[in-house]
Amino acid sequence: MRSKQPIVSIIIPFYNxxxxxxxxxxxxxxxxxxxxxxxxIDDCSVDNGATQVxxxxxxxxxxxxxILIRHSVNMxxxxxxxxxxxxxxxxxxxxxxxxxxxxANAIGKLVDCALTNHADIVGFNWYxxxxxxxxxxxxxxxxxxxxxxxxxxxxxxxxxxxxxxxKRALYEDNNIRFLPGMNMGEDLMVMIKLFAxxxxxxxxxxxxxHYRQSNKESLTKTYSEAHMQQxxxxxxxxxxxxxxxxxxxxxxxxxxxxxxxxxxxLLISPKxxxxxxxxxxxSESNRYAGKNPNISWRTRMxxxxxxxxxxxxxKLYYYVVIRxxxxxxxx
Numbered sequence: 001m002r003s004k005q006p007i008v009s010i011i012i013p014f015y016n017x018x019x020x021x022x023x024x025x026x027x028x029x030x031x032x033x034x035x036x037x038x039x040x041i042d043d044c045s046v047d048n049g050a051t052q053v054x055x056x057x058x059x060x061x062x063x064x065x066x067i068l069i070r071h072s073v074n075m076x077x078x079x080x081x082x083x084x085x086x087x088x089x090x091x092x093x094x095x096x097x098x099x100x101x102x103x104a105n106a107i108g109k110l111v112d113c114a115l116t117n118h119a120d121i122v123g124f125n126w127y128x129x130x131x132x133x134x135x136x137x138x139x140x141x142x143x144x145x146x147x148x149x150x151x152x153x154x155x156x157x158x159x160x161x162x163x164x165x166x167k168r169a170l171y172e173d174n175n176i177r178f179l180p181g182m183n184m185g186e187d188l189m190v191m192i193k194l195f196a197x198x199x200x201x202x203x204x205x206x207x208x209x210h211y212r213q214s215n216k217e218s219l220t221k222t223y224s225e226a227h228m229q230q231x232x233x234x235x236x237x238x239x240x241x242x243x244x245x246x247x248x249x250x251x252x253x254x255x256x257x258x259x260x261x262x263x264x265x266l267l268i269s270p271k272x273x274x275x276x277x278x279x280x281x282x283s284e285s286n287r288y289a290g291k292n293p294n295i296s297w298r299t300r301m302x303x304x305x306x307x308x309x310x311x312x313x314x315k316l317y318y319y320v321v322i323r324x325x326x327x328x329x330x331x
Contacts, residue, residue: 004035005033005034005035005111006035006090006091006092006111006115007035007036007037007065007089007090007091007092008033008035008036008037008090008091008092008093008094008107008111008165009036009037009039009084009088009089009090009092009093009094009168010028010036010037010038010039010094010095010096010102010107011039011041011081011084011085011088011093011094011095011096012024012028012038012039012040012041012084012095012096012097012098013040013041013043013077013080013081013083013084013098014040014041014042014043014045014049014053014098015042015043015044015045015074015077015080016045016046016047016049017045017047017049017098017099018045018047018048018049018052020098020099020212021049021052021053021098021099022052023099023100023101023212024096024097024098024099024100024101025052025053025056026101027100027101027102027103027104027210028056028096028102029056029059030104031102031104031106031107032104032105032107032108033106033107033108033111036066036090036107037065037066037088037089037090038056038057038060038066038067039066039067039069039084039087039088040053040057040067040068040069041069041071041080041081041083041084042068042069042070042071043071043074043075043076043077043079043080044070044071044072044073044074044075049098050068050070053068054068065089067087069083069084069087071083075180075181076180076181076183077183077186078178078179078180078181078182078183078186079178079180079181081095081161081178081186082177082178082180085168085171085177088168090168091167091168091169092110092111092114092165092166092167092168093165093166093167093168093171094107094110094162094164094165094166095161095162096162097162097211099212100162100209100210100211100212101129101209101210101212102208102209102210103207103208103209103210105208106124106208106209107165109204109206109208110122110124110165110204110208111165113202113204114165114167114202117200117202118200119167119200119201119202120166120167120169120170120194120197120198120199120200120201121148121164121165121166121167121170121194121195121198121201121202122164122165122201122202122203122204123139123142123148123157123163123164123201123202123203123204124139124163124164124165124203124204124205124206124207124208124209125137125138125139125163125204125205125206125207125208125209126139126158126160126162126163126207126208126209126210126211127207127209127210127211128211128213129210129211129212129213130212130213134210136207137158137211138205139151139157139158139163139203140156140157141203141205142157142201142203143201143202143203144201145195145196145198145199145201145247146247146250146251148195148201149192149195149196149242149247149251150250150251150254152188152191152192152195152258153192153251153254153255153257153258154254154257154258154292154294154295155257155258155260155261155292155294155295155299156294156295159187159188159191159192160187160211161187161190161191162209162211163209164191164194166194170194170197170198171194173197174193174194174197176190176193176194176197177190178190179233179234179237181230182230182233182234182237183230184223184227184228184230184231184234185230185231185232185233185234185235185262186230186234188231188234188235188238188262189234189235189237189238192238192241192242193238193241196241196242196245196247223265223266223277228277228281231262232281232282235258235259235262239255255285256284256285256288257285257288257292257294257295259282259284259285260282260285260286260288260289260292260303261292261295262282263278263281263282264299264302264303266278266281267302267303267306267314268318268322269318270315270318270319272311272315275306275309275311275314278306279306279307279309286306286307287307289303289304289306289307290303290304290307298317298321301317302314302317305317
C-alpha cells in the first residue's frame with residue numbers, strides 16, 4: 001500500500017463564468033481527497049470570475065502547485081485544455097467544467113479503483129442536473145479498451161472528458177493533445193485516442209459528477225457551420241489515429257453509426273433547415289440510418305424519418321416528445 005496518495009491534477013477551463021463558478025468552487029472545496037493540484041485556465045474572460053478563483057486558491061494555503069493561468073487572448077477550450085495539461089504534475093488527470101459539481105468522495109474512490117486495477121482509465125456515471133431535479137445517466141460497463149471504444153462508436157457510451165479519470169502518462173507517452181481552435185468534438189477525439197492507447201481500463205458503477213443544464217439548453221442544440229467543421233476535423237483526427245491501432249479492423253464498420261450519433265442533435269429541432277443539414281453532413285452514413293441495434297427505437301425512428309425525408313414526423317416528435325414530455329419532466 002502506498003504511503004502517500006498520488007497527486008491528481010484537476011483541470012478547470014473557464015470563460016466568463018462568474019455566475020456559475022461559485023457552485024463549482026464550492027464542490028471542489030468539499031472534495032475529501034487531499035493531494036490535489038487545481039489548474040484553472042482563464043481564457044481571457046471579461047468578467048470577474050478570476051477573482052473568485054483567486055479567493056479559492058488563497059484558501060488552499062498549503063498547496064503551492066495549484067495555479068490560475070490567464071490567456072492573454074481568447075483561444076478556445078481546446079487550447080485551454082492543452083494549457084492545463086502542460087502545467088499538470090499529477091499522476092492522474094480529471095476535468096471539471098466551471099458550471100458543474102464533483103462529488104466530495106469522487107477522487108478518493110476513483111484513485112483507489114485505478115490503483116487496485118492498475119488502470120490507465122477509470123470511467124464512471126453522472127447526473128444530468130436541471131434547476132429542480134436530476135436524472136441518473138449510467139454508462140455501459142466495459143472491461144477492455146476495445147469494449148469501451150466500441151461502446152463510444154456505437155453511441156451507447158458518452159465520451160465527455162469529465163467522466164474519466166486518466167493517467168497523465170497516457171497523454172505524455174502518446175503525445176495526445178487537443179487540436180487548437182477545434183473546440184467542438186474535442187472530447188470525442190481525445191477520449192478515442194486515450195482508450196486506443198490504454199492497456200488496462202475499468203468501469204466504476206458510481207455516480208460522481210453533476211452535469212448542470214438549464215431547461216432551455218436541454219431541449220435544443222444549435223450547430224453552426226463552424227461547429228460542424230470543428231467536429232468533422234476532430235472526428236477525422238480520431239479515425240486516422242484508430243487506423244494505426246490493433247482495433248481498426250474490428251471497429252471500422254461501426255464508424256457510420258458514430259457519424260449518425262454525432263449529427264443526431266440536428267433532428268432535435270423544429271426547423272426544416274436543420275433536417276436538411278442532417279442530410280448533407282456525413283451523407284455517406286445516411287444509408288445506415290435506423291440500423292444501429294445498440295440505440296433506442298426512438299432514435300432509430302428519427303434517423304429513418306430523416307433519411308426518408310419525413311420531416312413532418314420529426315417536427316411532430318419534437319413538439320410532442322421534446323417540448324411537452326421532456327419539457328415537463330426536466331424542470
